[in-house]
Amino acid sequence: MITGQLRSKINELWEEFWTGGITNPLTVIEQISFLMFARLLDMRESTEEKKWSRKHKDKPFPGVYFPRDKQHLRWSQLKQEGNAEKVLEIIRDEVFPHFRKLGQLENAAASKGPMNTFDQYMKDATLMINKPSLLISAINMIDALPLTQGDTKGDLYEYLLSKLTTAGINGQFRTPRHIIDLMVDLVLEGNEDEALSWTVGDPACGTGGFLVQFMEALREHFTSPDGIHVDEETGGKTYTGDMIEPSHWKHIKSEMFHGFDFDVTMLRIAAMNMMLHEIDTPDINYQDTLSTNFTDRKETKRWAEDAFDLILANPPFKGSLDEEDVHKTLTGKVKTKKTELLFIVLMLRMLKLGGRCAVIVPDGVTFGSSKAHKELRKMLVEENQLEAVIKLPQGAFRPYAGVSTAILLFTKGGQTDNVFFFDVQADGKTLDDKREKIGADDDWQDLDVLRKAWPKWNGGAGKKHFKDRTVNAFFVPKSEIEENAFDLSINRYKEIVHKEEQYDSPKVILGRLKKLEAEIASDLEKLEAMLG
Structure with missing residues (x-):
């Protein structure tokens, strides 16, 4: 979270785009991403230039990203150009076409720079800024942002993403940061050391929030409390005394994270989000993971089955798919066209044996009565280890959508003995469209209760602590779930304590009414006397 002067700078930048006629939040973030990329690329070029000058003092720098x-075309040159019309012309007619050709540059291809990912999403990129004055203002404002500060620049981009307040046409919407934090904390609990070598995926990655937060959680866990410093102005965190080995950092930055999405704009934003969080070469793929193409394409086939140690996701809920487009390995397990069911089957296929998943689903997945719903839940309970069902409050995803949701935690394979249920009734924010923070910054109400309860359950002492079904946290044995046709809705098992109300007798109530009527009649007589 950023505060103070930096927040004001972002708000001013946003306002510039708004008054300049660009009002779609997704378009604004995309255009800012392009300009940030231009600046980051110039910063990389400067680094390469310094390296060259130290080794080849008498030879001119040949250029890496810029021949x-x-x-x-470099940012440092453009910001010094005094003619706004000329700057617009250069960026539109030369810089953007150059971005599209970056992957073809021999020198750049041999480098480990961020363009290796981002350039593939630039092929259809268009400069939407048509006003020279707006472009110059945006350049000046972006040039003043702290993109050299690793942690702050990531928080900065997260704040930009928080301005996305509408859902996409396919039912995709940004997952609130505090919900992502919760899911990451639950899957990491007790597994922090082995998590350094995990392979992590998101088959519907959107802006890349799950992948970024998993890396941030690892970094925070492996830094001593004394080594975490919070900037008073920005709220950004700086880490010192890093305890992660270089070999693990290499894996984290280039091999750990893999995201997939079929929205090119989201992919551009996800790639930029991860690069600003110091993942230099994120593997972000343009791919509909439910389609036959995902399994059959050479580039993505290796990720389609038995590939991931962990999957974190909030896949699209909305609509149905053409059955002919869905891979047969998915519909062969659960015959349906509903995306929310197909994605869970997909995730089970993508996970390694023993791999874990935390996924957000619409409530209907937990209690739907169709054959497909029941088959899916039976698969989770009987063929895998269903660990937890966490009910979220209905307003958790406002203002994007008012849909009621739950988080499912499961492990591929294994055995389900008991399932942990938790009813989140208050997530620390108002449940209206404003979603304003309630209480202190570190007070997330039921989410903190869940964080404290989870280690007890996950540590094997669940039966001792969570028998009472009148409270938020309790467990249900597999046999009972089977008896209820694999219904996983929390209301099926939670016990409601009804408080007996005490009412006065009719005779007492009638006496009060008569006394009240007498008082009214007396007041009317006094009023009449005053009127003469």
Whole structure:
């Protein structure tokens, strides 16, 4: 979370786009991403130039991302150009076409720079800024942002993403940061050391929030409390005394994270989000993971089955798919067109044996009465280890959507003996469209209760602590779930304590009414006397 002067700078930048006629939040973030990429690329070029000058003092720098004849396209050159019309023309007609060709540059391809991921999403990129004055204002504001500060620049981009307040046409919407934090904490609990070598995926990654937060959680866990410093102005965290080995950092930054989505704009934003969080070469793929193409394509086939140690996701809920487009390995397990069911089957296929998943689903998945719903739940309970069902409050995803949701935690394979249920009634924010914070910054109400309860359950002492079904946290044995046709809705098992109300007798109530009527009649007589 950023505060103070930096927040004001972002708000000013946003306002510039708004008054300049660009009002779609997704378009604004996309255009800012392009300009940030231009600045980051110039910063990389400067680093390469310094390295070259130390080794080759007498030879001119040949350029890495910008060949010698393209040096005028660098951010440092453009921001010094005084003619706003010319800057617009250069960026539109030269910089964007150059971005599209980055992957073809021999020198750049051999480098480990961020363009290796981002350039593939630039092929259809268009500069939507048509006003020279708006472009110059945006350049000046972005040039003043602290993109050299690793932690702050990531928080900065998260704040930009928080301005996305509408759901996509396919039912995708941004997952609130505190919900992502909760899911990451639950899957990491007790597994922090082995998590350093995990392979983590999101088959519907959107802006990349789950992947980014998993890396941030690892970094925070492996830094001593004394080594975490919070900037008073920005709220950004700086880590010192890093305890993660270099070999693990190499895995984290280039091999751990893999995201997939079929929305190119989201992919651009996800790639930028991860690069700003210091994942230099994120594996973000343009792919509909439910389609036959995902399993059959050479580039993504290796990720389609038995590939991941962990999957974190909030897949699209809305609508149905053409059955012909869905891979047969999915519909062969659960015959349905509903995306929320197919994604869970997909995740089970993508996980390694013993791999874990935390996924957000609409409530209907937990209690739907169709054959497909029942088959899916039976598969989770009988063929895998269903660990937990966490009911979220209905307003958790406002203002994007008012849909009621739950989090499912499960492990591929294994055995379900008991399932942990938790009813989140208050997530620390108001449940209206404003979603304003309630209480202190570190007070997340039921989410903190869940964080404290989970280690007890996950540690094997569940039966001792969670027998009472009148409270938020309790467990249900597998046999009872089977008896209820694999219904996983929390209301099926939670016991409601009804408080007996005490009412006065009719005779007492009648006496009060008569006394009240007498008082009214007396007041009317006094009023009449005053009127003469």
